[in-house]
Amino acid sequence: MNPANYLFVSALLFTIGALGVLTRRNSIVIFMCVELMLNAANLAFVTFARIQGNLDGQVIAFFTMVVAACEVVVGLAIIVSIYRSRRSASVDDVNLLKF
Amino acid sequence: MNFHVPVIQYAEVLPILIVLGAAVLGVLVEAFIPRSLRYVFQVVISLGSILLAFVAVVRLHGTSHVAVEGSVVVDGPTLFLQGTLLLLAIGGVLLIAERGLDTGGSAFTAHAATLPGSEAERTALASGIIQTEVFPLTLFALGGMLLFPAAGDLVTMFVALEVLSLPLYLMSGLARRRRLLSQEAALKYFLLGAFSSAFFLYGSALIYGYAGTVSLSGIREAISSNAGNDLVLLMGVALVTVGLLFKVSAVPFHAWTPDVYQGAPTPVTAFMAACTKVAAFGAILRLFYVGLSGLRWDWRPMLSGVAIVTMVLGVIWALTQTDMKRMLAYSSIAHAGFILTGVVAVNKAGLEGSLFYLAAYGFTTIGAFAIVTLVRDSTGEATHLSQWSGLARRSPLVASTFALFLLAYAGIPLTSGFVAKFAVFAAAYSSGSSALVIVGVLSSAIAAFFYIRVIVLMFFAEPKEDGPTVVVPPIMTTAAITLAASVTLVLGVMPSSVLDLIKSAARFTF
């Protein structure tokens, strides 16, 4: 199968993730969309590793997963504390700071 | 395939290791040391490790080496920026450690997990608990910052970016007062930061796809030998740039800046505003001057455009702000634009100018936010501009110092800001970007207005009846302000030695 197709999938995933960030309200979902984008990048890395014929890309994918895991930890902590204060996880509710 | 054991030059990454090690130590302190002693331990560990790291940086002076299998580059710009970051961090940590300002004892919440306004929070406050987790967080962030400008490949850069960002997301949400704002700042910072780092990562993937490597020197070679598909490369560069410009708060990736600067606890804002910008510009300089220098005809117009938009919109937005922290945030956006004019010069003068500007800007910023922490009323910091009117009547010294920082921001001669502006504008002009210089100069003129407006307010307006009081600065804040003010003045009046240092340091190794 042409590796380029994987790249298209990855681009599609990235776009879906990005649009998700723009359109969704729930901060958890937004965060998951970001994760989707990261994974799209992972897919791209792995595909390129295949195309380039070296392993760098695959190794990088592991790094990304670790970083993403860390992000989850921090992100969920923040989202949960906000949820507790406001009884809502909607990002549209947090706009005291503006202009 | 052959694997070989990576060679790690521990001596050359010693500053980073010291800081990260101290951070880990700090975590252990949180776990094992009795609560009453933690503060002392943490402060000593933080300041001590930073000083130690600074000594290590000084000892590395003159090193020019690609270390850790190409992941970390220890050269002039790295060391200069690391030194700057460490000194700025001293200021930042001093502000964070200050306990004499807030009646509660600290600028940070006692229990981040408690609900704002809940019984649990009141109990936590009443118990007099003062949390100290912020110190290891600071050190982790600082570790990431030290690594950021030294990163020799895109993955290290990404990791450094995340290491510096994640603690900052948390620290933004730790304010003792106005906790809803603080939490909002943390959430916004986190979501947008994660979003933008996804762009960075995807861009890295594309560049990897083009060059087959993520190391900057490898990318450089690939570009010069014109291997692969340009389209992928150009898109990759654009996306990586998004991630980096987000960190320096360039328009249109700036939107988080005012909200986060305003909502975060002011000592964190000071630390973040000064150090993140220095670190991120270090990464930008390395990426564009080393990895992508062969591509300059493609990215210069793009960055020039960003610089122009950033300068102009930054000052225009700042013009009508009513909150001091928010105004400083917009001003920091504008300054990102000014530094970018130095970056797009793509010559040695540009590099030197940008480095000098970063140092000048960093110290002024620490000082300015430090003074914001001093002006308080019963509900905490009084950040609304109207509350600052007539400040000079009550506290001429504080007002004068703040005026000094504002004048430095405005680029008035005999302050560091002027030399810095001169350096970047001269570099930009010599590279043929006279349009950038004109825009920069005109934006400076507009910018002068809102800085001066504050001075007018402090010096020439009548004080309010129920206005805020200026707390007599306690020792740590005094130290931070003194450091910032003296650097601002010295870099303005006698900048020669620093400029000479930069001149000898401004050479990238790859």
Added chain:
Amino acid sequence: MFPWLTTLGLIPLIGSGVIALLPKGRDLLAKQVALAISLVALLVSLLMLADFQKNSGGLQLVESHNWIASFGIKYAVGVDGIALLLILLATILAPIVILASWNEAENGRFSVKAFFALILILEAFMVGVFAATDVFLFYVFFEAMLIPVYFLIGSFGGTQRSYAAVKFLLYSLFGGLLMLAAVIALYVISKDQFGAGTFDITALTKLHIGVQLQRWLFLGFFIAFAIKAPLWPFHTWLPDAVAAATPGTAVLLVGVLDKVGTFGMLRYALPLFPDAAKFFTPAIIVLSIISVIYGALLAIGQTDIKRLIAFTSISHFGFITLGIFAMTSQGLSGATLYMVNHGFSTAALFLIAGWMISRRKSSLISDFGGLQRVTPVMAWTFFIAGMSALALPGLSSFVSEFLVLVGTFTRYPWAAIIATVGIILAALYVLILVQRSLHGPIAPGNENLPDLSRREKYAIAPVLAVIIVLGFFPKPLLDVINPTVVQTMQVVGVTDPAPTGGK
């Protein structure tokens, strides 16, 4: 050689530090110290004359030290005849202003000692800005000078002071930043042409700059100077600033500081960009004439004494610019002399107007009247100052005004003729002011105004003496100015037109 200029700059600077360190509440002591220090500075500036060779047109009393070596910036000072006179103007006016402003700082926003410390800082910067021979250093003083003035206006002025202070500062900063852009370009060009960047004014005049670029750079400098000078249409900050400032500040602002604008045209804009200067000359001549007439007409229509004086200054600055850009030796020498004379003449006007205003607690001309009967000495001094403003022959300003007009006439007769209409308008604005404030029946509220005190007489007497003496003996000044003007004309590459009917 003794570092005269540095010493001269340091004395007031140190003095201001001393005053700042005085204990709170010792206002009288602060005043006395300020006066003493300004007198010491005056003495030093007079001693300095001994080392000045008056027949040389070049820079003298030169000092040069590396400052910011990476950019080729030097702490380089030196004076030619023009700079020397302007420095003397500053050092002479400083003690007079201090003496005249003895009680002016009492109602300020800040302490009395702050006022006098700021005046001394300003004096130091004024010495620096005229003495600098490094363009960067000049720029630094040019901008730094704004700060003390800004605080002087904003803290010790009248109503609307903060608006006026901000307006002044923003205008000046705007101009200064345009100049900064041009300075940067000069630096880069010098780096390209000499191998190493320099800001040395003498070296910079040897640059070869393309015509198009030269015009842009000239504009950068010129607009900065035109704002400072101020030339129409960049003038609107001046009436506001002057109306809000205390008289002492106004004297230093209009009398000395604004001369930086015209001095800059002469010292920087012309020699650095001679071709561009010639290109823009017609336009600048037109602006100057507009300033002359416009300033005078607006002065006639003013109802506030200080604003009136401010507009007369706009008119007079028009004459100065006219003389500079006529580019004849009479025009240039006249313009330089005009800078000095205008300094004294405005000083007299502002100081006396200030005393009138502080006595009457009003600056509206209509509130005065009949002062000649109530306060004859004050009225007389004001009258002489007014005569000096309308350039009465026998007073100093006549010599310079006539030189400017004659110098302009030989090259641009119509410009000179239109500018000469200014002398009729000058008569109108001075005499209307004199009639309304000094003549007529004693206006209600003026019956018991006290005449000049001894201190005030001491302050104003030297100014009037200078005005009269220089009217008859301008030679010592012209002897110093002429060689410098000759030199400037050589650098710019112009010569005087020959008499048309002389063959």
Added chain:
Amino acid sequence: MDSAHALAAGSSSLLVWLIALPALGAAILLLGGRRTDKWGHVLATGLSGGSFVVGIVELIRMLGRSGENRGVSQHLFTWISVGHFNIEAGLLLDQLSICFVLLITGVGTLIHIYSITYMEHDLDRRRFFAYLNFFIAAMLLLVLGNSYLNLYVGWEGVGLASYLLIGFWNQKPVYATAAKKAFVANRVGDFGLSIAIMIAFATFGSVSFDGVAAGAGKLANLNSGALTAMGAMLLLAAAGKSAQFPLQSWLGDAMAGPTPVSALIHAATMVTAGVYLITRSNFVFDRAPTAQLLVVIVGVITLLFGAVIGTAKDDIKKALAASTMSQIGYMILAAGLGPAGYAFAIMHLLTHGFFKAGMFLGAGSVMHGMNDEVDMRRYGALRKFMPATFVTFGLGYLAIIGVPPFSGFYSKDKIIEAAFNAGGARGLIIGSAALLGAAITAFYMTRVMIMTFFGKARWAEGTHPHESGKLMVVPMVILAIGSVGAGALLSIGSSLKNWLEPVVSRGFVEPTPRLSPLLVSTLAIGAVALGVLIAYLKYVRQPIPELAPTDVSIFTRAARRDLYQDAFNESVFMRPGQYLTRSLGFLDRVFIDGAVNGIGALFGGTSVRARRLQTGYVRTYSLFILGGAAILVAAMLAARL
């Protein structure tokens, strides 16, 4: 130095004292303040007299030298020196200036003496004398300066003195306004003088009399543009100073000053400075016939203008002022006739100096005795109460209307004769105008005489006319003697003409007269007789109403209002000027300042609008980032396309 004036070196050191003595007096009196109140007037008078003595000494010295060597000069110091513009402070005393020196110091001293009594009760008498001394000094500088620029200093100096003295009682707003008006009108003239000096420098590279004369002599063509322009500008200067058309309107108002001032400054000396200027500039005008024609035209217009105004004035000083204007018109006319007329211009100037000063002092004496009343309709029959005043005034009257052998006859007759001799239609027109002027002069002066000294007493109640004190009478007597004898002295044997010849008309050959002198004299005397007769019929045969009648002809009404000159100035210059300054002030605020503030407001408004972008919504911010990323990608790719 190829000078027209052979200079006798070494004998000139006294010149500066001419000016220095009165200048010193002014300085002492002004700086000395009230301390000098007691003896100030004596000192001032003494110094003025001293100056007169110096003048006499210089005259005697001058007489001791031969015609070509009579001029002396004194270099004082270098005044201004820039490039080729070299001005020395130097004095020049020649045959022309000595006439003025003696007139100024002589009449000046007499008026000082007169003023001692006249101003006795004024609190500010010291200041008055200081101003008088200052005037004498400035006027002497005017006539002694050896270059146009030196002259200019004196020129403005006398203007200042005149301003100060007209406004001496400036607590009255009208007087203060009159002073201001005089100064401004003079400044318009000074504008001309300035331009003339500039033309001189640009054309000849010199502004000294010698330099310009030498340069003008070398100019090839007659009537060159530069000389014509310079002449016209000098004429403008003269018109301002000498109250000639169209700048004459200030002189009537200038009568606001104390009467001795009117006598000295606004009759005898300062107002004749214009005549001096034109005569002194003979080398310019002789080579610029167009400018000369202008001078003649101005002279003719003014002499008729003044005369006409004089017929309608009821204020004795204003009537005399109008007459002054008219008489100076004669002088200007004569000066415009070139070498044929210069000497007569000066002669009329000198005789006029005597009789007009005398008449003004007489008028002052009358006012002194009549409680400062100036309206002649409230005089009448004063000859019995003020015999000395009547006699001296009467002698002046006879002189001014030109009754032989009084002085005015000689001088005016010569001017009329010279006018006719100008030849052709021009000669006929100006000659007739001069004759007409003589007739009108006779009419209005007779009117003054009759209304003041003859007829019935029409005094206000409580008026007790009395003769003035000795110190006032003596000067009047001396001036009256001058009025009687000066004409003959200067005219017989063409003494003044010959005296001035080396300065103003070297090498000029008198053309044969076109009308016989006898015929001209007869015509002149006839015209005078006619004027007197009409006045007699109108003012002796008919009673004089105490209030000016209102049902008068348009002609009278116009004359009363100075032929609408003030109205004209007001509607053409003053009103539009005020409108202009007011609207400019508005424009300045709204447009220039408004533009500046508008830019500020524009940025502020933009800022407020732009801030709305910062909505506070995370999703908006994400959109910025995504959009920004798209733009960056596009920008990168665009660079390749």
